[in-house]
Amino acid sequence: MSTTPPRTTSGPATRLIAPLRAPAAVRGGALHAGAWWLWALGLATAASRTTNPLLLGLLIAVAGYVVAARRTDAPWARSYTAFLKLGLLVLAIRLFFAVFLGSPIPGARVLFTLPEVPLPDWAQGVRIGGRVTAEGLVFALYDGLKLATLLICVGAANALASPARLLKSLPGALYEAGVAIVVAMTFAPQLVSDVQRLRAARRLRGRPDHGIRALLQVGLPVLEGALERSVALAAAMDARGYGRTAQVPPAVRRVTAALTLGGLLGVACGTYGLLAAEGADYGLPLLLAGLAAALGGLWLGGRRSVRTRYRPDRWGVRAWLVSGSGAAVAAVMIWAASYAPQALQPPAVPLTAPTLPLWPAAGVLLGLLPAFAAPAPPRSAPEPAAVTRRKRLPEPPGGVPGPRADRPAMERDTHDARPDGRPDADSEEA
Amino acid sequence: MIRFEQVSVTYDGAARPALREVDLTVPEGELCLLVGPSGSGKSTLLGAVSGLVPHFTGGTLRGRVTVAGRDTRTHKPRELADVVGTVGQDPLAHFVTDTVEDELAYGMESLGVPPDTMRRRVEETLDLLGLAELRDRPIAALSGGQRQRVAIGSVLTTHPRVLVLDEPTSALDPAAAEEVLAVLQRLVHDLGTTVLMAEHRLERVVQYADQVILLPSPDAAPLVGEPAEIMPVSPVQPPVVALGGLAGWSPVPLSVRDARRKAGPLRERLTGAAPRAVADPAPGPPVAEVSRLAVRHGRVEALRGVGLSVRPGETVALMGRNGAGKSTLLASLVGMHQPASGSVRVGGGEEEAGHGGVVPHRTRPAELLRHVGLVPQEPRDLLYADTVAAECAAADRDADVAPGTCRALVARLLPDVADTTHPRDLSEGQRLALALSVVLTARPPLLLLDEPTRGLDYAAKARLVEVVRELAADGHATVLATHDVELAAELAHRVVILAEGEVVADGPMAEVVVSSPAFAPQVAKILAPLPWLTVPQVREALETAP
Numbered sequence: 005m006s007t008t009p010p011r012t013t014s015g016p017a018t019r020l021i022a023p024l025r026a027p028a029a030v031r032g033g034a035l036h037a038g039a040w041w042l043w044a045l046g047l048a049t050a051a052s053r054t055t056n057p058l059l060l061g062l063l064i065a066v067a068g069y070v071v072a073a074r075r076t077d078a079p080w081a082r083s084y085t086a087f088l089k090l091g092l093l094v095l096a097i098r099l100f101f102a103v104f105l106g107s108p109i110p111g112a113r114v115l116f117t118l119p120e121v122p123l124p125d126w127a128q129g130v131r132i133g134g135r136v137t138a139e140g141l142v143f144a145l146y147d148g149l150k151l152a153t154l155l156i157c158v159g160a161a162n163a164l165a166s167p168a169r170l171l172k173s174l175p176g177a178l179y180e181a182g183v184a185i186v187v188a189m190t191f192a193p194q195l196v197s198d199v200q201r202l203r204a205a206r207r208l209r210g211r212p213d214h215g216i217r218a219l220l221q222v223g224l225p226v227l228e229g230a231l232e233r234s235v236a237l238a239a240a241m242d243a244r245g246y247g248r249t250a251q252v253p254p255a256v257r258r259v260t261a262a263l264t265l266g267g268l269l270g271v272a273c274g275t276y277g278l279l280a281a282e283g284a285d286y287g288l289p290l291l292l293a294g295l296a297a298a299l300g301g302l303w304l305g306g307r308r309s310v311r312t313r314y315r316p317d318r319w320g321v322r323a324w325l326v327s328g329s330g331a332a333v334a335a336v337m338i339w340a341a342s343y344a345p346q347a348l349q350p351p352a353v354p355l356t357a358p359t360l361p362l363w364p365a366a367g368v369l370l371g372l373l374p375a376f377a378a379p380a381p382p383r384s385a386p387e388p389a390a391v392t393r394r395k396r397l398p399e400p401p402g403g404v405p406g407p408r409a410d411r412p413a414m415e416r417d418t419h420d421a422r423p424d425g426r427p428d429a430d431s432e433e434a
Numbered sequence: 435m436i437r438f439e440q441v442s443v444t445y446d447g448a449a450r451p452a453l454r455e456v457d458l459t460v461p462e463g464e465l466c467l468l469v470g471p472s473g474s475g476k477s478t479l480l481g482a483v484s485g486l487v488p489h490f491t492g493g494t495l496r497g498r499v500t501v502a503g504r505d506t507r508t509h510k511p512r513e514l515a516d517v518v519g520t521v522g523q524d525p526l527a528h529f530v531t532d533t534v535e536d537e538l539a540y541g542m543e544s545l546g547v548p549p550d551t552m553r554r555r556v557e558e559t560l561d562l563l564g565l566a567e568l569r570d571r572p573i574a575a576l577s578g579g580q581r582q583r584v585a586i587g588s589v590l591t592t593h594p595r596v597l598v599l600d601e602p603t604s605a606l607d608p609a610a611a612e613e614v615l616a617v618l619q620r621l622v623h624d625l626g627t628t629v630l631m632a633e634h635r636l637e638r639v640v641q642y643a644d645q646v647i648l649l650p651s652p653d654a655a656p657l658v659g660e661p662a663e664i665m666p667v668s669p670v671q672p673p674v675v676a677l678g679g680l681a682g683w684s685p686v687p688l689s690v691r692d693a694r695r696k697a698g699p700l701r702e703r704l705t706g707a708a709p710r711a712v713a714d715p716a717p718g719p720p721v722a723e724v725s726r727l728a729v730r731h732g733r734v735e736a737l738r739g740v741g742l743s744v745r746p747g748e749t750v751a752l753m754g755r756n757g758a759g760k761s762t763l764l765a766s767l768v769g770m771h772q773p774a775s776g777s778v779r780v781g782g783g784e785e786e787a788g789h790g791g792v793v794p795h796r797t798r799p800a801e802l803l804r805h806v807g808l809v810p811q812e813p814r815d816l817l818y819a820d821t822v823a824a825e826c827a828a829a830d831r832d833a834d835v836a837p838g839t840c841r842a843l844v845a846r847l848l849p850d851v852a853d854t855t856h857p858r859d860l861s862e863g864q865r866l867a868l869a870l871s872v873v874l875t876a877r878p879p880l881l882l883l884d885e886p887t888r889g890l891d892y893a894a895k896a897r898l899v900e901v902v903r904e905l906a907a908d909g910h911a912t913v914l915a916t917h918d919v920e921l922a923a924e925l926a927h928r929v930v931i932l933a934e935g936e937v938v939a940d941g942p943m944a945e946v947v948v949s950s951p952a953f954a955p956q957v958a959k960i961l962a963p964l965p966w967l968t969v970p971q972v973r974e975a976l977e978t979a980p
Contacts (some may be wrong), residue, residue, distance in 0.1 A: 017960035031535060031570060078572050079532070168532050183530065190532060193574070204770050205815040210803035210832040210876065225818060228858075236527035239491075243484050244530070244589065245515030245544035314539035315553065 026322075029076070029379035031315060037165035038173060041325035044161030046330025047371050050337035051153040051352030054097040055146040058360045059151045060370060063333075066371040073375040075163050079193065087159020091152030101340040105146060109352055111137025115194050145350035164378075165180065169317055176306030176374020187237065191230065198226045237245075250310045257308075264301030324375050329373035336367025435481055435596060435628045436460040441497035443478050447973055450652060452478045455497070458647060458658050460630060462595070465622045467661070468632040469670055471891045472861045476632040479538040479649070483630060484520040485511040502595050505589025516545055518591025520598045523889075525581040526573075533756060534576070534584055535560075535569045541592045555591045555878070563587045563617055578756045579610025583617060588915065590621070596728040597621065598886055599631035599919070603638055605888055607755045607917045608952040611638050618642070630898035633892050637672035637920060637956055640665065640687035662686050663772050672922055673956040676969045680976065693960045698973075704964055709944075709971040721819045721880040721911045722806070727776035728903035729935075731763055736762040737935045739776070744820070744911045746879060749902060751926035752915040755951055759820030759935040760915035761811070762933060764882045767913070768808045780880055781805025803833055807878040811885045814857065823853035826875075833876035843871035847901060887921050899924050919947065923955040923967040942968060 027033055044067070051063050075081040104118070114135050121132040167189060171182035197353065202222035207213040210223075241247075265288025341348055347361035436459070443453040453475040460466045460789070462468055468476050481487035485506040488495045499506045502517045519541075522528055531537045543967055544550045560566040563583045568576065576584065582602055589597065598810040602618070619642055621627040633639045640646070646664040648657040648909055657664055660687045665675045674693050678686040681700045689692035722744040729737040737759045752760045765771055766778055772795050781791035781804065792805055826840035844851065847867040851860070857868060866886060873881065881895035882903075887895050895918075900945065902925055916922055922929060922943065929946045931953065932940040939946045944965045948958045958967050966972055 027678055077575075166532070169538070186532070187530065190529075202815055204765075205810055207799045207802070208768060208808050208810065208816060208873065209818075209829070212799060221818065225815075233527050236522060236524065237530070239486050239511075239518070240528040241523060241530055242490055243486055243511045243515060243518070243520045243543045243591070246530075248512045248515070248546075250546075310544050312546050312549055312552065314536065314543055314549065314556070345930065396729045417731055422810040 006283055013135065024032075026376060026378060026380050029381050033379050034169075034317055034321045035165075036323040036380050037167075037175075038315040038317075039326040040165035040320070041161045041170065042158045042327035043330030043371070044164075046327075046332070046334040047160070048154050048157040049334035050368065050371075051150060051157060053337045053341045054364070055150055056348055056350055056358050056361070057146055057366060058358055059348070060146075060149045062360075062365055062368045063153050064156055065146035066163045066368060067157055068376045069372060071160050071163050074378050074381060075088060076364030076381040078166065080167060081163045084163035085164065086158050087155055090159075091155045094155060095145075095152045098144050100153070100398060102140055102144030104132065106131040106134050107137070107140030108322065109140045109143045110138070111353060113138040113355065116142070116388070139352045139355055142217075142355060145354065146350070146425040171317060172313065174308045175302050176311060177302045177310055180309055182239075183246070191234070194233070195226060196241070198229055202226060225243075228391055248310055249308050252308050260301050260304040260308075263297045267296070267298030267301055270426055322379065324373045325377040329370050329377075331370045333368055336370070337364060340364040344396060435462040435464075435502060437498075437500045438479075438482070439498045439500075441482065441493050441495065441499055443475070443482060443493055445493040448493075451483070452493075452652055454653060454655075456656055458656060460628060460645065461787065462628050462855070463622060463626040464644040465618065465629045466645045466647060467636075467639055467643035468630065468647045468649065469636060469668065471651070471670065472889075473891055474564060474654050475654070475656065476649060476769060477600060478968040479647075480520070480600055480630065483596065483598050484518045485509060485514045491971055498792045515541065515594075516592050517594055518596045518598060519586075519592065519594035521582075521585045521589060521602065523600045523604075524827040525585035526586050527589070528574050532572055532574075533569075534565060534571050534799065537588045538565075538591050541588060543764070547591055547592070552591075555593070559591050562590070564613075564618070575953070577610070579606050579613050580815065582606065582610070582614050586614070586617060588874075590627075596630065599629065601633055601889070602631060604635055605632060605885075608638075608841060608919065610756060611635070615639060615642060627967060628705065634670075634889070635918075636670060637674065640675070661688050673969050674960065677957055677960060677972060680836060680969060685934045688784045690956055693695045693956075697960050701898040701961055701964060704961065704972065704975060707975045708942055709966050710974060713910065718906070720745050722780045722913070723780075723791075724767070724778050725776055726764075727763075727766060727778055729759075729766055729771045730764075730774045733844060735774075735935055736771075737766070740932075740935070740937055741941075742930060742937070744880065746911050746915060747909045747912070749906050749912045749926050751922035751929045752913060752932065753917070753919075754932035754938075756917075757799050758932040759922060760932055762935075763885055763932070764808055764884050764913065764915055767794060767882060768806055769797060770803060771795070781878070800832070800834075803878065805877040805878055805880065806880045807873035807876065809866065809869050809884065810874055812886065816869045816872055817857040817865070819855055821853060822851055822855050823855065823867065823873065824948070825857060828879055829864070829872040829875045831922055835875060835877075839872055840875040843874055844868060847871055847897075861894075862889035863891065863897070866890070866898070867896070867901075876904075881910050881912045883912065883916075886914060887918045895921060918955050919955045920968070922953075923947070923958070924970070928952075 029035070047063055047067055053062060054060065073085050075084065115138055117135050118133040121136040123130060123132065130137050168186045171186055174182045199219070200224060201220050202225055205229035206218055206222065212218055270290050274289075274294050275289050277287025277290055280287075337348070340361065344361055344364070347359060349363065350356060351360035438458045441456045442451045444451040456479065459957070468479060471478055478487055481491060482495065482499050483501060483506075485501075487493065488505075489510050489938070492833060495507070501514060504514060504517065506514065507602070513603045514709070528541050529537055535556060539552055542555065547555070555648060560569055563586065565580070565583060565587060568580060568584075572580065573584065581849055586599070590767060597618075602614055606614065610731055615638065622629055622644075631639070636840070640661050640690075643661050646659065646661045646668075648664050648668050650669065657667070665671060665688065665932045666679055666686050668675075671679070674688065674690060675686050677694075682691070683696045684699070685698060720743045722742065724740060724742040724873065727737055727740040728735065738893075740759070740763060742750075742763070752763065762771060766773065767780055769778075778794055779791045780794055780802075794802055794806065797805075817825055819828055822844065825840070826844060827837065829840040830837050841853075847870060848864055851864060851868075870883075877956060886898060890898065899921070902914075905912060912925075914922075914925070926943050928941065929939070929943045931935055931946065931950075944958075944967060946961060947953045947967070948965065954962075955967050957969060958965075959971065961972075966975075
């Protein structure tokens with residue numbers, strides 16, 4: 005899955021390039037998670053500016069290539085496929101609606117006609133069935149593709165940046181909320197594996213292990229298990245010092261509360277002022293003052309937490325490059341939207357083949373920069389220990405402290421014990 | 435370091451105290467072992483040290499518990515976090531973050547340790563526990579022994595003076611358990627950490643303990659003393675102590691090494707005799723036939739070319755490391771995995787002899803039930819109902835047998851359980867018995883048990899041994915996957931050792947296991963090269979031959 009160039013260097017050209025090449029990703033030089041999100045949001049912004057299927061396809065390809073080149077073996081990195089499927093689903097739903105509920109696009113080329121359901125007068129403007137035109141379908145396709153691209157960009161950020169690391173960058177006062185989110189995220193995969201395990205266990209009771217009934221009947225045991233685990237985790241977290249607070253003078257506590265509440269009230273009133281017809285003149289200052297007060301409250305609130313941070317991600321040159329490339333893609337597309345609106349929004353009526361506008365396309369390619377600038381994940385090479393161990397197999401295995409993967413329950417099995425798919429994930433132990 | 439003064443704990447709504455008038459002191463730098471049957475208050479005592487009892491669990495604590503001079507009445511668990519490190523039974527429930535390095539740092543972050551100190555301590559702890567290679571690994575990708583070490587490491591980084599562990603080795607294979615115990619030894623000897631741990635697998639830990647606290651039951655006062663004093667009077671004894679008692683050695687040996695040095699005369703006495711052979715199962719058509727089986731999980735080959743044949747009335751122990759493929763093999767026998775190649779056939783019985791039974795993954799679950807039954811590692815997975823009675827009724831319906839069949843089995847295996855009890859309120863051993871009854875309701879000729887002794891105390895284990903023996907005498911074949919060598923030695927006719935998804939040894943228990951350092955039971959290690967495996971065998975021989 006990794007496309008890292010080979011490590012062996014030779015020749016003058018390679019020696020010149022070598023220092024420029026991305027280093028291997030280790031904890032110390034890891035890219036700031038926020039950089040990946042900025043990059044992905046840049047691509048998403050670009051996608052939201054165009055319905056040109058060629059440009060959208062290019063954006064998907066760019067995101068996909070970067071994910072393929074730079075994602076790790078970590079569990080969250082596997083979410084990319086899920087987002088791809090979600091994108092396809094959105095596209096399919098959009099087309100389904102266009103076919104069965106009709107499309108507001110006036111079209112001349114009728115592909116086929118579905119029997120139309122007669123609807124009463126009050127349902128005017130709603131249609132079920134009827135003519136399906138090529139223009140309507142093409143419009144729906146472009147529109148759906150745009151939504152799918154947005155989803156895929158978010159999926160790319162999810163696959164590339166560890167969500168836990170991103171939450172670590174939260175201000176101190178929000179730390180406890182951040183931990184709650186991290187815990188919730190680790191619980192979701194456990195729930196899934198619980199459901200699988202319990203469904204499999206139904207087989208042992210002689211009941212069918214497939215179908216919706218099987219799923220519903222394991223619901224209660226799964227929830228019970230999750231609840232028990234949360235209680236155990238809460239106990240463990242308490243015993244490990246979660247929620248320890250520093251002594252803060254009462255005056256500071258009161259000021260914090262006042263600032264936070266007042267600030268939020270200010271933000272609310274200011275937003276109302278900005279949006280409402282009257283009061284546009286006091287809206288903006290109130291909003292800004294409210295924001296400042298709320299931020300001050302957060303900062304003061306952070307003093308209550310005694311917590312320190314272990315190896316926070318640093319925002320270095322490579323983070324600038326990655327986030328900058330995303331911003332550049334967005335900027336090029338926004339500029340192109342006013343410069344060449346025709347190319348970015350190919351009309352569905354009359355039906356024309358979309359063309360690939362050269363400059364916006366070149367701009368989208370800027371988004372490939374992270375595939376070269378971001379630190380490369382370590383390659384999952386076959387580990388040498390595996391070979392030596394296999395030779396020893398005929399011996400009685402006792403006493404050889406060799407690899408082992410845990411098997412907490414029968415169905416959790418090797419899938420979960422070694423999600424990286426390596427045959428001997430534990431051979432370092434030998 | 436830890437002081438209990440007249441401590442009693444009563445949980446809300448409980449009729450009796452879970453712990454009554456406990457007085458004890460654990461000095462600094464000791465490895466202290468807490469033993470006793472299930473329900474004697476071990477977990478409560480451990481929880482009281484970390485302050486989770488009563489601050490987290492509720493209930494009333496009378497008396498006073500002090501840890502490093504801090505009274506747990508006035509200090510919440512989080513305020514004791516810098517002196518007490520607690521690791522519970524399930525390390526997975528303990529982890530807050532997703533990678534090893536973050537997990538090690540988490541406790542220090544909560545305590546507000548300065549960043550450069552944190553960095554230094556994480557590096558030290560990685561080296562101390564041999565985790566340096568795993569530092570960037572997601573926790574979900576670790577093996578059982580690795581997880582346990584990470585859990586210990588995650589509480590060590592805050593430099594606690596007391597470490598509290600609840601059954602740190604019971605879910606681990608013998609080699610992984612050694613690994614964890616070696617780490618604990620090192621902490622006690624090199625860093626002067628005080629370790630208090632509860633453990634059922636005494637044969638693994640008792641030799642390392644400086645002090646033993648025996649909780650005979652919630653109503654009796656705890657006995658505290660040196661292992662050699664307490665063990666002879668303890669209701670739970672590792673085989674080495676039991677053998678020592680049998681041979682009249684004094685002081686009682688705690689390790690195989692001590693016992694071997696005293697065992698010369700015993701070996702001479704036993705030389706002429708041979709252990710009574712486990713009654714060989716009646717010959718008959720096999721109830722399970724596995725040949726050249728391969729199973730894949732994604733790209734990982736979990737089983738490769740595995741062959742196994744089980745005859746009626748035979749008990750087979752399946753051993754090997756965590757991840758060697760034991761559970762996968764059992765799951766394949768009930769059709770949970772489709773074989774990538776090779777074949778599996780189960781059941782059959784006399785009336786279908788020659789046809790070789792059914793292919794599990796192509797058989798309807800309701801039909802398969804009559805051929806093979808599996809009790810999974812977590813017996814609770816099999817139980818869905820609110821009461822024992824409802825569970826039994828459902829089992830009768832599932833198996834399509836006369837109502838009351840399952841209840842009768844439960845009455846035999848669990849004589850003192852009421853109909854209205856919720857399965858969740860049963861102890862581990864009782865739950866296993868209930869799941870076993872549910873599975874046996876359909877009278878499958880082949881019974882599979884996956885890690886049946888996890889969390890069982892000695893009494894529950896002894897009952898399990900009886901039950902499996904009765905089933906074998908009845909003609910049921912049993913395959914049990916286990917790490918518990920002592921259990922395998924008592925029960926199995928035959929042992930199959932798996933490694934890396936292949937069968938590396940298959941033969942009679944006495945031949946396969948005696949030569950292996952990890953899988954040999956303690957008695958075999960003490961009396962080697964003689965072929966004795968268990969204390970009852972030796973007792974019988976000594977009784978018959980004067």
